[in-house]
Amino acid sequence: MSDSMQTLEAHTRSDYKYGFTSDIDTETLPKGLNEDIVRAISAKKGEPEFLLEWRLKAFKYWQELVEPTWPNVDYPPIDYQDIIYYAAPKKKPKYESLDEVDPELLDTFNKLGIPLDEQKVLAGVAVDAVIDSVSVKTTFKEKLSELGIIFCSFSEAVKDHPELIKKYLGTVVPIQDNFFAALNSAVFSDGSFVYIPKGVRCPMELSTYFRINAANTGQFERTLIVAEEGSYVSYLEGCTAPMRDENQLHAAVVEIIALDDAEVKYSTVQNWYPGDKDGKGGIYNFVTKRGLCAGKNSKISWTQVETGSAITWKYPSCVLKGDNSVGEFYSVAVTNNKQQADTGTKMIHLGKNTRSTIVSKGISAGYSHNSYRGLVKIGKKAENAHNFSVCDSLLMGDKCGAHTFPYLEVDNNTAKVEHEATTSKIGEDQLFYCMQRGLSEEDAINMIVNGYCKEVFNELPMEFAVEAQKLLAITLEGSVG
């Protein structure tokens, strides 16, 4: 092994920066999953009958399912009876100002470098902060409500807008969709709800910070975004998690519905605890994210920067039902040490003249494995559908792996489908060139990797792009004190 390989490995072996826990009182249900737990969750949240029924149906269905084994990841069996399915911070009710919020919670945000107050003032970002399962603080709500925009926790939406929940919940990801979606449907605790009325362009980025906090608590977030005709919204999701020894299961579901001429941009920066250098601990992130371009000329765009989790398994997808609708997927997935990622997208073309773009950038370091898995499906009636895919893999060091599994199903011969894939090693030639110009090895790696990810970073809102670059540097380099 050459010297620069060794240095590369040293650089990529850094500790998780956000490994701390905060000590907020939580109220939890006993471990395990059965009908009573499902009923208890629903009762605790004071849900209407239709939702309890829906949960019970999902639970019944889940019991018949077997956990899938097809992804290119490896983990010990999960004991679903050894998980706590509900934990809520005790401090309630809601606060009018930040002064009333649990100082420890504020401190947690400060440690993450995302103080609420700073964001309120500087970034103009409305934040629906979800600690564990119950949303604690929602800002900018009033300003948004003037425009008729609803941005609240899922629980609040169930109370205040049950008709919208009833109409849209499960329409994009039905309870039968898959094992983890069924599980989520049965036990989801909270999440976010966004509704943008007809013709309204949401004036600010909506963002939610998720954080897994109570030990052994599975997180089952549920997010639903509905964009009415001609509306626009950009939604940001970002997260970090405290260091834990035991694996924590996260099985979220995100559903997006875009009606005629509506556009939804969904950006994620994911930095959950990836486990230690030997892969011990860390989050299992098994997520179902799907958007439905229900109306003509609608557009849904997923942008994700995935640096965390022991195992990442997710395929943010678009169902392009409306004629002329557009789906986009921009992804940077970084794996290091013993991390495993099997991620990609599905673009389902159903309507005429539908277009989709996939840009996937995988970066593998250490002993990690990084797989891209993507499906492009062109339905019978999808005249003149067009897909363009680029899947690039970058290897750092010689003990990691990159894999690409592209699937293609074309049932209409007017379709145009283009696929490009490359695998490259972070070039010793590139490193040498940069260092010959005076850059340190660390700065050189940083520059090359950021350049490689640029197409994806360009899709992120500015402040998120900056955060993503920092995360990448932290994930890949020894810049942690």
Next chain:
Amino acid sequence: MLSIKDLKVDIEDKAILQGISLDIKPGEVHAIMGPNGSGKSTLANVLSGREEYEVTGGDVSFLGEDLLELEVDERAQAGIFMAFQYPVEIPGVTTATFLKSAVNAVREARGLEELKPVEMLRLIRQKADMLGIDHKFLQRSLNEGFSGGEKKRNEMLQMALLEPKLAILDETDSGLDIDALKIVSDAVNQLRQADRSFIVVTHYQRLLNYIVPDYVHVLYNGRIVKSGDKNLALELEEKGYDWIKEEVAAGIPSL
């Protein structure tokens, strides 16, 4: 400035340089010529610190420091610049960003303050103008999709910005047409000054019509077998390398 004594270098256990000695004083331009495979590029790469070369003997001192002890970036910061034969492409990194980072890294190492963005931009533009480089060029990804001539011009721009003490041109003339060759030579000539030395590695004499060297050395089989002034290059142009090979075979000592 640079003193090489009996330098021996292997690649994968094969001896490439077999005892090279060379003294370069400030302001001098030395041309290294020789047939393919004689070790010219190896010499350039070893001086700039490339890894796959193993130094098995000899010393190199640069401005009083043991050059071989320094890392690649430390050598660059100390004032060694190599213009690459094949400059690499770095997708997604604009030329301007790259130049800015390099200049600031070198400035920091030399105890100077980072340049403010406005000053940096002014400096880069000024040097680009000096070399006749279009400003649009600065917003393109580094070397990506550049023509051979553009890549070499970019190397010259970097050289102008980093203000090296010793610049090594590794077959900079390869693949260039006569116009590009003139542009590169003009850049070098503009940057020639009393405290800056150059090593010009080239296979052909034609570059030396534009960059007139103080000394010409002929490298053959890992040794300097002949040294002279610019007239040696002309002689090589006229007679080729065979007569030198014959001299070496006949055991005629070099000058």
